[in-house]
Amino acid sequence: MNGIKISRDALLAIVLVCLIGLIYLRFPGFASPQSLVGVFNDTSILIILALGQTAVILTRCIDLSMASNLALVGMCTAMLNSALPAIPVPMLVVLAMILGAMLGGINGLLVWKLDIPPIVVTLGTLTIFRGIIFLISDGQWVNAHEMSPAFKALPRLTLLGIPVLSWMALFSIAFMYVLLTRTPMGRAFYAVGGNPNAAVYTGINVGKTRFNAFVLSGALSGVAGYLWVSRYAVAYVDIAAGFELDVVAACVIGGISIAGGMGSVAGAVLGALFLGVIKNALPVINISPFWQQAISGSAIIIAVVLNARSARRPGRIILKKAEQL
Amino acid sequence: MSRVNAIDKKAIPNRLRNPVSRVLRSWEFLLFTVGVLIFLLNTQASPYFLDPWNLSDATFNFTEKAMIAFAMALVIISGEIDLSVASIIALVSTCMGFAVQLGFDTPALVLIALAVGAACGAFNGLLVAGLGLPSIVVTIGTLSLFRGIAYIVLGDQAYSGYPESFAFFGQGYVWWVITFEIVLFAIIAILFYVLLHRTSFGRSTMAIGNNPTAALFSGIRVSRVKFILFVLTGIMSAVAAICLTSRLGSTRPSIAVGWELEIVTMVVLGGVNILGGSGTIPGVVIAAIVMGMVTFGLGLLNVPGIVMSIFIGLLLIGVIALPIVIQRTKQRVAR
Numbered sequence: 001m002n003g004i005k006i007s008r009d010a011l012l013a014i015v016l017v018c019l020i021g022l023i024y025l026r027f028p029g030f031a032s033p034q035s036l037v038g039v040f041n042d043t044s045i046l047i048i049l050a051l052g053q054t055a056v057i058l059t060r061c062i063d064l065s066m067a068s069n070l071a072l073v074g075m076c077t078a079m080l081n082s083a084l085p086a087i088p089v090p091m092l093v094v095l096a097m098i099l100g101a102m103l104g105g106i107n108g109l110l111v112w113k114l115d116i117p118p119i120v121v122t123l124g125t126l127t128i129f130r131g132i133i134f135l136i137s138d139g140q141w142v143n144a145h146e147m148s149p150a151f152k153a154l155p156r157l158t159l160l161g162i163p164v165l166s167w168m169a170l171f172s173i174a175f176m177y178v179l180l181t182r183t184p185m186g187r188a189f190y191a192v193g194g195n196p197n198a199a200v201y202t203g204i205n206v207g208k209t210r211f212n213a214f215v216l217s218g219a220l221s222g223v224a225g226y227l228w229v230s231r232y233a234v235a236y237v238d239i240a241a242g243f244e245l246d247v248v249a250a251c252v253i254g255g256i257s258i259a260g261g262m263g264s265v266a267g268a269v270l271g272a273l274f275l276g277v278i279k280n281a282l283p284v285i286n287i288s289p290f291w292q293q294a295i296s297g298s299a300i301i302i303a304v305v306l307n308a309r310s311a312r313r314p315g316r317i318i319l320k321k322a323e324q325l
Numbered sequence: 326m327s328r329v330n331a332i333d334k335k336a337i338p339n340r341l342r343n344p345v346s347r348v349l350r351s352w353e354f355l356l357f358t359v360g361v362l363i364f365l366l367n368t369q370a371s372p373y374f375l376d377p378w379n380l381s382d383a384t385f386n387f388t389e390k391a392m393i394a395f396a397m398a399l400v401i402i403s404g405e406i407d408l409s410v411a412s413i414i415a416l417v418s419t420c421m422g423f424a425v426q427l428g429f430d431t432p433a434l435v436l437i438a439l440a441v442g443a444a445c446g447a448f449n450g451l452l453v454a455g456l457g458l459p460s461i462v463v464t465i466g467t468l469s470l471f472r473g474i475a476y477i478v479l480g481d482q483a484y485s486g487y488p489e490s491f492a493f494f495g496q497g498y499v500w501w502v503i504t505f506e507i508v509l510f511a512i513i514a515i516l517f518y519v520l521l522h523r524t525s526f527g528r529s530t531m532a533i534g535n536n537p538t539a540a541l542f543s544g545i546r547v548s549r550v551k552f553i554l555f556v557l558t559g560i561m562s563a564v565a566a567i568c569l570t571s572r573l574g575s576t577r578p579s580i581a582v583g584w585e586l587e588i589v590t591m592v593v594l595g596g597v598n599i600l601g602g603s604g605t606i607p608g609v610v611i612a613a614i615v616m617g618m619v620t621f622g623l624g625l626l627n628v629p630g631i632v633m634s635i636f637i638g639l640l641l642i643g644v645i646a647l648p649i650v651i652q653r654t655k656q657r658v659a660r
Binding site: 110114115116117119120121125126128130132134135139237245248258259288290293296297 | 476589593600
């Protein structure tokens, strides 16, 4: 099992390198280190969200409210900043994380305590969060001149030649890698998604583990909310609308099984980078950005077909034959 | 049951509810009561509500969505889901707009729409039923793909200039205030009622949703039924696309964005189990009318659309949570 997983991530990495190579042939500037750092920076928010979604999907759930959560937290931090510019920006980031975690906690509680299917819960909160943004902002925009300079400067600040936005993504990757592979909570995510019944017998609280995953994805969405609003220096009701599908797409392309229990941090990051490279390459190779949605849709479908092929279980032949009727 | 009763009638109390109380306790009746209440509230909220022409306009809030909701109900009952329906509308509408540019007339437009819808549904069905892939991921993928194609074709442009006879589907009246759409809605509702509750195909759908493996071993062609259901959903999306395009008179790639959510909400509100296996068409009909009236009533009160979506979201979660909470408290009281 482990061998398949490693080779799958490696395969995706090779595909990604080939993709960059193909673009390099037509436009050599694209593969320069500076340009690649730019692509990574542009994909950072997607990477952060995909990592959160990975935790949720590992537990056999799905979080469709991430983009709305991001937008709501983004609007709150932007409004807070314009009303009280005195609040230091790092504190705002922490506040964004806490608020995001609380919104994720609402999803988690509904899944944990009421056993409502996660897709229904997060479809519901997707619209509710979006509606609340309208209520608190009254449909108004928070524009660049209303935000304090420090608020807008943080993601652009460069450390060791890399912007803080990218550092946030790198830090999230390291954090999630340690969490998923080196802690009991990470093990529990895999166990719950792999076989919930077996997880109960090993003493894992399935509902609580799912709750934790939702809180985690909420917290990451919250941080991404601040990063999004400060990077684009604008907050309004529709920011990141539909972005939840990109996040799920990144995970599916990254080989995280929607049936739970299978997937890796490397997969999620590579999946997000795959979409990021395509998005950044389209204008370079002169293809209309209107192609992007169809390309990511096709990528999802191809990825899920390939995933199913590699994950096909050996075993009861009679049942397998019957299933194919 | 009957044999047990025959042996000792008095020992076992009759726990089967009589037909009247069964109706009174049903989900559909609860929903119906809520609908009547909302109707009465609406008449109090705005003096314009009871105007026949206003009520006739109000039906547009749900007819097109409900047509898809019937097919979606069957898909959800069979244990799958189709999130690509709104994108199928966009693609079908784009294809019709393209055909208009080529000079096709109304009958050809309808045929093209139905064919494209069926093809989209068949594509979903092939991936889900043929290859056994999870429907939620597949249809999130086709959601992007179908609308993506519409964006590639149209970009930031729009198609218009539909023939005059085409306008009848979305703007025509059959008699007085009775629109063509509401008649079509009623006919489709009856057809789906018969399909789900009166045919072996409907039985099979329920059986698959309850236990796919058991259904397979009892001789039901699970994959084929699921494939047909996805094709049916594609066709119904095409029918809705015809009505919507005809009503708006133009096509943009962003047409019907977010409808998949409202349609799933409608189906779940109608008492269909999101995990599959149970649900009724009358429930979906009542849910469609209730949702249409809520949005129309709030619209009369000048509530913006995005705030209405909060209500829809709360309704979706509340409706599913409520029976669970009630059951839990009952169990606690019983203990």
